[in-house]
Amino acid sequence: MKSFQQRLLTTILIWLGILLAGMLILIGQLFPVYEQMENKLQIWSFLALIFIVAMLFSAVIGYRIIKVQALPIENVTETALELAKGNYRARAYEFSNIGTVELSSAINVLARNLQEITAVREMEQERLKTLIENMGSALIMIDRQGSVTLFNKAFTYEFALKDKELSDKFYKEIEIPAELEAFIEHVFMLEQPAREQLKFTQGMNTRHIDVYGAPVIGKHEQWHGIVIVAHDITELKRLEGIRRDFVANVSHELRTPVTSIKGFSETLLDGAYVDQSALLSFLEIIHKESNRLEMLIQDLLELSRIEREGFQVDAQPTEMDALIETAAERIQGRLEEKNISLKLELQPVLVQGDANRLIQVMINLLINAITYSGAGTAITVRLFEKDGEAVTEVEDQGIGIAASELPRLFERFYRVDRARSRNQGGTGLGLSIVKHLIEAHHGKVEVRSEVGKGTTFTIYLPLAR
Ligand SMILES: Nc1ncnc2c1ncn2[C@@H]1O[C@H](COP(=O)(O)OP(=O)(O)O)[C@@H](O)[C@H]1O
Ligand SMILES: [Mg+2]
Incomplete structure (x- = not known):
């Protein structure tokens, strides 16, 4: 040229x-x-x-x-x-x-x-992209015309849009939950920041998200569109539900014995105390109910202690066979009451554990086995080593548990037969205490059962180091 x-x-x-x-x-x-x-x-x-x-x-x-x-x-x-x-x-x-x-x-x-300017700009863009991709929340930007201009991986993941084309599509064309669509529309119309918690169903599941939407305002007060950030709070909601249920359960469990104690003592005060036999039987009831109250409070305190963050067991090399024998001695009275025989098939095994806590676990399992078995049956406890772990089995010939009940068995206050368990003095907290204690030992607990035949609880614990 x-x-x-x-x-x-x-x-x-x-x-x-x-x-x-x-x-x-x-x-x-x-x-x-x-x-x-x-x-x-x-x-x-x-x-x-x-x-x-x-x-x-x-x-x-x-x-x-x-x-x-x-x-x-x-x-x-x-x-x-x-x-x-x-x-x-x-x-x-x-x-x-x-x-x-x-x-x-x-x-x-x-x-x-x-x-240099380009390099800086590229670096900033790269940084922004990394931030948007890794912010942990779902993000989408929609321009004034309602077309999708930007979104991150979390967004496609959150709303199951992985293989769908989103860029430049009208926001009503992409398959997002109707609740979210309505929220976007709301932000669009008001052109003001908004925040909401949305609940929607995705497949078989109910999901909860916390969404925040805001208009994107450029220079000269001109608005370019909106940005939506969504955060999954399903797990949080689940925990909140558990906590709510727990409070409701505790209140309910406390009310029953208190109502009973109050009722019987009032009857006595109203004049029933003059009748010797009524006095004795009412006092017995009051005594039994206050015992139950005490046990419930003890278990609640115990559970809150164990569940507290940073709870640790004092794990030392411990003879598991010896502590099972100790637990067996402590429940001797109950065995005799119901004429149940206890067989111990124990091999000497040294575990890494807290003896008192493990005795507590064993007593809980043994009392359950006694409580939910008929008179004249047998309970067998086995202890052996397998695949580098200590295995303890508590097997009974009791009423058994239906397979449908098994998944919820270790939940707090969960009982297969509420009336029966309560009658036997159960609080419904025993198995959740067991599970927490065993997990604090880095072990695990499993259950096998057949209705009418019996139940076996198996505990796996680490061997002594
Ligand atoms: N060995 C067992 N046989 C049959 N059912 C059992 C056995 N152990 C526990 N269960 C069932 O699991 C429920 C929860 O047990 P647990 O947490 O110890 O509470 P509870 O205070 O009622 O004993 C019991 O109410 C009972 O229905
Ligand atoms: Mg129990």
Whole structure:
């Protein structure tokens, strides 16, 4: 590509050549050069020679000028054009011997600055992208026309839109829950920040999200669209539900014995105390109910202690067989009451555990086995090592538990037969205490059962280190 300057220069040089040739011819007139020539051919040859020499001369000068003046400018122009195209790595040659050096170096400074700015911008964009992708909440941006302009992976994950095309789609076309769609519409209409907790069903599950929506306002108060951030709070809601149920359960469990104690004592105070037999039987009831109350409170305190964050058992190398024997001695009275025989098949095993806590676990399981078994049956406790773990089995021949009840068995206050369990003095907290204690030992507890045949609880504990 020839620049305007180059063309101008060429024209000037051609005219300069013609001028020079004319001057040489005129000089030839002044001196008697032509008279010495014999014919016209010679004169014309001479003129042509002069013309060629003049042209060559001006071409040489022209070339020098172009080289010194035009080339650097052309190079700078090219560099500037490259920069305009977005190639910020382009640089101009800084010819040192002529006046364009300042222009070239200015262009290079510009290029370097542009490159730096671009690098910073790219880094910021990268940072923003990483932030949006990893913020842990679902994010979507919708422009003024209602088209999706930006969203992150969490959004597609949260609303099961993984393989769907979302970009540039109208927000009502993408398959989001109706509740969320209504929320987006709300933010769109009011053009004001809003926050809400939404509940929706996804497949078989009920999900809860905390959504925040805000208009995106640019310069000059112009709004570009809205941004929506959603956070999954399903687990939080579940825990909240458990806590609510727990409080309701505790209140209920406390009310029953208190009502009973209050009722019987009031009857006695109203005059029943004069009847000796009524007095005795009512006092017995009151005593039994207050015992139950005490047990309930004890279990509640125990559970809250165990569930407290950072609860740790004092795990030491402990003889598991010995502590099972201790637990067996402590429930001897109950065994005799129901005429139940206890068989111990124990191998010596050293576990890493807290003896008192493990005795508590064993007593809980043994009392359950006694409580939920008929008179004259047998309970077997086995202890052995398997796959680097201590395995303890408590097997009874009792009423058993239906398979449908098993998943909830270790929940607080969960009882298969509420009336029966309560009658036997159960609080419904025993198995959740067992589970927590065993987990605090880094072990696990399992249950197998068959209705009418019996139940086996199995505890796995780490061996002593
Ligand atoms: N060995 C067992 N045989 C049959 N059912 C059992 C046995 N152990 C526990 N259960 C059932 O599990 C429920 C929860 O047990 P637990 O937490 O110890 O509470 P509870 O105070 O009622 O004994 C009991 O109410 C009972 O229905
Ligand atoms: Mg129990």
